[in-house]
C-alpha cells in the first residue's frame with residue numbers, strides 16, 4: 001500500500017516555497033510531487049511599478065540569504081542596457097561582499113545539515129562561526145543582511161581603508177575554523193555513514209534537470225557562472241571551481257565545505273588588490289532596450305532580465321533564482337531511499353528549516369501517521385544506530 | 391490579567407511561523423538561539439508545535455495562500471498566547487504592501503500583542519521586543 005507524506009504545507013525558507021508530497025511504500029520512498037506558491041509576493045509586477053533605484057531594494061528582499069546576488073544580477077542587467085563600465089574599485093567591493101555572503105550562506109547550510117542528522121554541536125559551531133562574517137558585512141555595508149550595497153553603476157557607499165585589517169582577521173579566523181570543521185566532519189564515521197551513498201543524483205540527471213550551483217557540482221557537472229562568464233573581479237583573482245564526482249549527499253557537502261576555502265581566497269586577494277578611484281559610474285537614464293545579468297549565488301545561478309521602454313521604470317523584470325531549478329532534482333535523489341533520509345536529502349538541495357518543522361505523514365484516508373518531529377526523530381535514531389555500530 | 395501573568399511568569403516557549411517572509415527574519419530568530427545571543431539562558435525556547443507555545447512569532451507579509459494556515463495556527467494555540475509580528479513585513483507589509491497577492495499584514499487576521507520592526511530586526515531587537523512583551527503582559 002502506498003502512503004502519501006506531505007512536506008509543508010509551506011516552506012518559505014527561500015523565495016520558492018515548496019509543498020512536497022512523498023509517496024512511500026513501507027519505509028521506501030517511491031515518488032515525490034511539488035506544489036509551489038506560498039510565498040508568492042508578486043515580485044515581478046511590483047518591480048515593474050518601481051523605479052530602477054527602488055527595484056534594487058525590492059529584489060534584495062527576494063531572499064534573505066542571496067540578497068547580494070539578486071541585487072547584483074539586477075544591477076548587471078541595468079548596466080547591460082545602459083552599456084556603462086563599472087569602475088574597478090566598485091567591482092572589487094561588489095565581489096568582496098558577494099563572497100562574504102557565500103561564506104555565511106554555506107556555513108548556515110552546514111549547521112542545518114548538522115541539525116538534521118542530529119549533531120547539535122555542528123549546528124551550534126556552524127552558526128557561531130558565521131556570526132563574525134555578519135559582523136564583517138555590517139562593518140562594510142552597514143547591515144547584517146539586506147545590505148543595500150549594490151546600485152546600477154557601482155556600489156552605494158565607499159569604505160574607509162581602516163576596516164580591512166579587521167575583515168582580514170575575521171576571514172583568516174574563519175578559514176581556520178572551516179579547516180577544523182571540515183576535518184571533524186570528514187573524519188566522523190557516523191556523519192560519513194549518513195551522507196555517503198545517500199541521495200544519488202547522476203551527472204546525466206543533474207544535466208537533464210538543469211541543476212545549478214553546488215547541487216550540480218556535487219554530481220560532477222562543472223558549471224559556475226563566476227568562471228564561465230566572469231563578472232566583477234573574478235577573472236582577476238586566482239581561485240578554483242570545486243567539482244566532486246560522488247553524486248551523493250557527501251559530495252555536495254564537500255563541495256560546500258571546500259568552496260568556503262575558495263571564497264576566503266577570493267576575498268583575501270580582492271582586499272590585497274583593492275584599487276582606488278570612483279565607486280560609481282553614474283547612471284542618469286536607462287535607454288530603450290533589453291539586458292540581462294546573471295551571477296553565481298551561493299545556490300547556483302541567479303538570472304535577471306530587464307526590458308526598458310525608456311522611462312524610469314522597467315517594462316518587464318524577470319527573475320529566476322537557482323532553487324527553482326534545483327527543487328525538481330529532489331525527485332531522482334529521493335527515489336528508493338528511506339523516510340529517515342528524506343529530510344537530509346531535501347536539505348542537500350537547499351537549506352530548509354521551516355519545512356522540517358511542518359512535516360506530517362498522512363495515510364491515504366488523511367489520518368495523521370507521523371509529524372515532523374517523528375521524521376526528525378527517525379533521522380536522529382538512524383544516526384544513533386550508526387554511532388553504536390561503528 | 392491574572393491568568394496571563396501566571397502563564398508568562400516562567401520560561402517562554404516560542405513558535406515561529408513564517409508567513410511569506412524572505413527568510414532573513416527567520417534566520418535572525420535562529421541567530422538568537424545560537425551561542426552569541428543564546429536566549430535559552432532565559433528559558434526562551436523555540437518549539438516545534440504551536441500547541442506547546444506561549445508566544446506565536448509571525449514573520450512575513452502574509453500572501454493570500456497562507457491566510458488560512460495563519461488563522462488555523464492561531465486557533466490551535468492554547469490561550470493565553472501572545473502574538474508578535476516580526477519585521478517590517480509582519481508589521482505593515484513593508485515593501486510588499488502594494489503586491490497583488492498581499493493579504494496582510496498579520497494584524498488584519500489575528501490579534502497582535504507586539505510589533506518588532508526592522509528589515510530584518512537585529513537579534514538584539516528581537517530579544518528586546520520579547521522582553522518588553524513580558525513586561526507589558
Ligand code: SF4
Nearest residue numbers: 412415477478479509
Ligand atoms: S521584514 Fe525584511 S527581512 Fe523580514 S521578511 Fe520582510 S523583507 Fe525579509
